[in-house]
Amino acid sequence: MKINDDFGKLPADYVFAELAEKVKRARKLSEKRIIDLGIGDVKLPLPKIFADEMEKAAKETGKKETFRGYPPQSGYDFLKNGIVGEYARDGAEISEDEIFVTDGAKSELGNVAELFGKGIKVLFPVPCYPAAAESNVILGNDVVYLPTDRENDFIPVPPYGKTFDLIYLCSPSNPTGGAFSYLQLKSWIDYAISSNAVIIYDGAYSRFVESGGVRTIYAVKGAKNCAIEIRSFSKSLGFTGIRCGFTVVPKELGDLNSLYKRRIGARFNGVSYISQRGAAAYFTPEGRKAAEKRINFYKTNASVLKIALKKQNLWYNNSCSSPYVFVKSPDGLSSDGFSDLLLDNCGICSTPARGFLFDGNYVRLSAFSTREDIFEAAERIADLRL
Numbered sequence: 001m002k003i004n005d006d007f008g009k010l011p012a013d014y015v016f017a018e019l020a021e022k023v024k025r026a027r028k029l030s031e032k033r034i035i036d037l038g039i040g041d042v043k044l045p046l047p048k049i050f051a052d053e054m055e056k057a058a059k060e061t062g063k064k065e066t067f068r069g070y071p072p073q074s075g076y077d078f079l080k081n082g083i084v085g086e087y088a089r090d091g092a093e094i095s096e097d098e099i100f101v102t103d104g105a106k107s108e109l110g111n112v113a114e115l116f117g118k119g120i121k122v123l124f125p126v127p128c129y130p131a132a133a134e135s136n137v138i139l140g141n142d143v144v145y146l147p148t149d150r151e152n153d154f155i156p157v158p159p160y161g162k163t164f165d166l167i168y169l170c171s172p173s174n175p176t177g178g179a180f181s182y183l184q185l186k187s188w189i190d191y192a193i194s195s196n197a198v199i200i201y202d203g204a205y206s207r208f209v210e211s212g213g214v215r216t217i218y219a220v221k222g223a224k225n226c227a228i229e230i231r232s233f234s235k236s237l238g239f240t241g242i243r244c245g246f247t248v249v250p251k252e253l254g255d256l257n258s259l260y261k262r263r264i265g266a267r268f269n270g271v272s273y274i275s276q277r278g279a280a281a282y283f284t285p286e287g288r289k290a291a292e293k294r295i296n297f298y299k300t301n302a303s304v305l306k307i308a309l310k311k312q313n314l315w316y317n318n319s320c321s322s323p324y325v326f327v328k329s330p331d332g333l334s335s336d337g338f339s340d341l342l343l344d345n346c347g348i349c350s351t352p353a354r355g356f357l358f359d360g361n362y363v364r365l366s367a368f369s370t371r372e373d374i375f376e377a378a379e380r381i382a383d384l385r386l
């Protein structure tokens with residue numbers, strides 16, 4: 001038997017699995033109530049409109065006339081239709097046959113890499129969402145990390161003179177919250193086209209972008225010639241446990257659109273009717289309002305955390321387009337050192353920058369929490385003696 005040696009290149013555990021164990025241990029040992037601001041998992045129950053729509057859909061499955069089996073390979077038209085409308089509102093023209101409904105961004109960030117040859121060269125600006133890079137390591141690709149810096153708000157600049165087959169960009173970034181401007185994205189699009197690369201654009205947090213900002217790479221000229229966009233309903237609708245998202249493979253990318261369809265045929269049986277009906281409720285005035293309310297709730301949480309960090313004179317990425325706060329460790333502390341200090345002294349779980357494949361002294365605080373826990377966490381941080 002020959003196993004895949006590339007697993008040996010990964011850390012022993014996925015960072016959020018490691019954190020879950022840490023929280024479990026701390027909950028047993030600590031006298032403080034542990035507040036988990038580690039993994040970015042939504043905490044509020046689903047808005048009623050999404051839960052009601054799924055309840056109706058579930059009931060349909062119990063009747064002969066409305067029962068459904070396998071969903072259409074690339075998703076139900078009622079959902080794809082809503083997605084097309086959403087793109088039009090965001091300034092991009094996407095057609096239904098360019099959309100593939102998926103079970104979310106995490107799996108897709110690795111799945112799309114299967115369209116390309118084995119051992120390709122893949123660029124990841126870091127800090128980055130680790131699942132995307134790890135999937136490429138597992139596929140045996142040559143993964144190259146491009147460190148970004150605080151002076152640029154961690155927004156990467158194209159490495160002119162070097163070439164890659166795939167370039168992963170995430171905006172607003174997980175973990176730093178930095179959102180690309182039109183011109184910043186245009187520079188990556190021009191670079192990708194001139195070096196024959198494909199951009200894999202992770203837009204999992206795109207609904208968190210402030211109005212007036214760029215919510216899709218396809219709003220930028222030239223993007224359909226070089227970019228695949230991956231989106232998810234997890235963070236915007238609270239669907240981390242429901243699972244639904246979509247991937248856009250433009251027809252301008254030639255064979256990639258049909259190959260993607262072929263890949264799904266071989267590898268995926270689609271997303272449940274119930275999940276897709278729930279997601280489609282977003283494309284109604286009531287659904288949009290409910291989702292926006294949740295997004296603003298989490299962004300307000302992030303602002304509350306920032307007040308406490310300011311009091312401590314700690315640097316943080318002041319993005320208004322993100323549910324994450326990326327914080328510089330106090331002088332002399334590593335990312336793990338600060339994360340441990342927050343857990344031991346404040347009972348707060350955070351994610352060290354190491355988890356985002358970044359060699360810098362930062363931690364990420366997730367604002368996906370209840371207001372009560374965020375206020376409690378902010379007070380504990382403000383009272384910390386550094």
Ligand code: MLT
Nearest residue numbers: 016038039040041106174
């Ligand atoms: C995070 O960044 O916290 C992720 O969304 C968790 C994950 O899906 O791995």
